[in-house]
Amino acid sequence: MANGIADNxxxxxxxSAKSPVMVVPAMDLDMCRHPATLKNLDxxxxxxxxxxxxxxGELASGLxxxxxMPEPETxxxxxxxxxxxxxxxxxxxxxxxxxxxxxxxxxxxxIGNFSSGKMGFALLEEFAARGATVTVVSGPVNEHFYxxxxxxxxxxxxxxxxxxxxxxxxxxxxxxxxxxxxxIVCCAAVADFTPSEVHTGKLKRGEEPLVLKLxxxxxxxxxxxxxxxxxxxxxxFALESYREKENALAKMxxxxxxxxxxxxxxxxxxxxxxxxxxxxxxxxxxKCEEYPLMTKREVARNIIDKALLVKLSD
Numbered sequence: 001m002a003n004g005i006a007d008n009x010x011x012x013x014x015x016s017a018k019s020p021v022m023v024v025p026a027m028d029l030d031m032c033r034h035p036a037t038l039k040n041l042d043x044x045x046x047x048x049x050x051x052x053x054x055x056x057g058e059l060a061s062g063l064x065x066x067x068x069m070p071e072p073e074t075x076x077x078x079x080x081x082x083x084x085x086x087x088x089x090x091x092x093x094x095x096x097x098x099x100x101x102x103x104x105x106x107x108x109x110x111i112g113n114f115s116s117g118k119m120g121f122a123l124l125e126e127f128a129a130r131g132a133t134v135t136v137v138s139g140p141v142n143e144h145f146y147x148x149x150x151x152x153x154x155x156x157x158x159x160x161x162x163x164x165x166x167x168x169x170x171x172x173x174x175x176x177x178x179x180x181x182x183x184i185v186c187c188a189a190v191a192d193f194t195p196s197e198v199h200t201g202k203l204k205r206g207e208e209p210l211v212l213k214l215x216x217x218x219x220x221x222x223x224x225x226x227x228x229x230x231x232x233x234x235x236x237f238a239l240e241s242y243r244e245k246e247n248a249l250a251k252m253x254x255x256x257x258x259x260x261x262x263x264x265x266x267x268x269x270x271x272x273x274x275x276x277x278x279x280x281x282x283x284x285x286x287k288c289e290e291y292p293l294m295t296k297r298e299v300a301r302n303i304i305d306k307a308l309l310v311k312l313s314d
Contacts, residue, residue: 001049002040020082020129022050024075029065046275048125048297052078088308090131095181096123097174097188097220099139101167105212106199114272115189117141119237122296123185124159126304133158135181137173139188140165167191167217178224178232183307185235186221189272193217225256233258233311235303241265248282258284258310261303267293281306 001023006012014021023044031037032054045051052075057068098120102110117138127134138161164170167190178184193214203210221236228234236257238248241264248262262280278293281303291302 002043020048020050022052022078022082024052024054024069026054026069027067028059028061029063029067032065032067042295045295045298050078050082085130088130089127092132092183093181094127094132094134095137095174095177095184096120096127096134097137097139097170097186097190098124099141100189101139101170101191101217102165103167103191103194103217104198105195106201106203108202111191111193111195111214113189113191115139116272118275119277119296119299120187122300123187123303126297126300128159130304132183134160135177136161137170137177137188138163139170139190167194167220171218171220171223174220175223175227178227179229181232183233183235183311184224185303185307186224187237188220189239190220191217219255221257222255228256233307235259235261235307237261237263239263239265245280245282245288248280249286252282252284259303259307279303283310 001011001014004015006015023041025032025037025041027037041051052070054066055068055070055074056064056066058064059067099117100113100115102112104110120136120138121141124134124136136159140163162173164173170188170190174184174186194217196213196215221234225234234255234257236251236255236259238244238251238260240247240262244262244264244266248260251257252260260282262282263277267278275295276293277296277299278291279299279302280288280290282288283306289306291299
């Protein structure tokens with residue numbers, strides 16, 4: 001499964017499946033903890049398969065340890081939970097921003113950042129899997145990673161993707177749609193500054209240094225926070241490099257957020273471009289919940305679970 005070897009009916013079916021896939025591994029304890037097994041399970045998680053962990057108990061070898069198959073009742077509970085989640089957000093509308101923005105210097109150059117959009121797309125997939133109707137405002141993401149056609153061609157997922165380029169375009173598109181949504185998640189890595197002047201054509205290299213004058217972009221989350229209605233939930237992100245929690249709390253207060261997802265440039269495996277993330281989710285009361293390094297899809301599940309708890313408490 002992890003390596004795409006389809007040499008029998010089961011594996012051929014797996015590689016062709018468009019539905020969620022749940023894996024229930026069971027084996028002897030030494031096999032269970034072998035690096036190859038652990039690596040393959042991590043690979044399957046990165047493909048968004050659901051893993052039901054083996055239990056600890058007496059094994060066929062007579063040894064005691066992790067590797068025992070869960071009881072059928074336990075597996076059934078996981079299956080029921082999956083189907084319940086697919087109806088969990090039915091009728092709810094979600095607005096999600098993702099990806100970077102590109103601020104033009106001239107007709108061929110821009111200021112941008114290293115955001116891949118992977119965290120945003122993980123959130124999109126998880127919201128859709130729970131039955132929500134999702135409107136996505138996406139900056140320019142790598143076509144080889146994710147194409148909007150993957151989603152727009154599947155109308156049953158209730159997904160609409162609006163492609164934008166600049167911070168100004170993302171601001172206009174997101175703010176104009178915010179009012180009609182129950183949950184707004186500002187996951188995009190929006191440029192904080194944009195060139196004051198955009199040159200026509202291509203600037204030529206000269207002997208003298210090129211000086212760019214930059215002006216601040218509009219703050220999308222702050223503007224939506226000002227307009228937020230009773231019952232709406234606003235989630236923001238903070239990528240920080242120092243005094244992380246203090247800066248995240250200040251951002252939450254300034255932008256009128258209900259939740260903020262903090263990740264630090266100091267944490268290995270977190271940040272732009274990777275398949276994993278390590279986050280702390282902070283609510284409006286300042287309560288922090290720290291999570292270990294995990295796949296971005298698992299992070300998305302935790303963010304949405306936390307968001308739903310906040311809405312229920314309201």
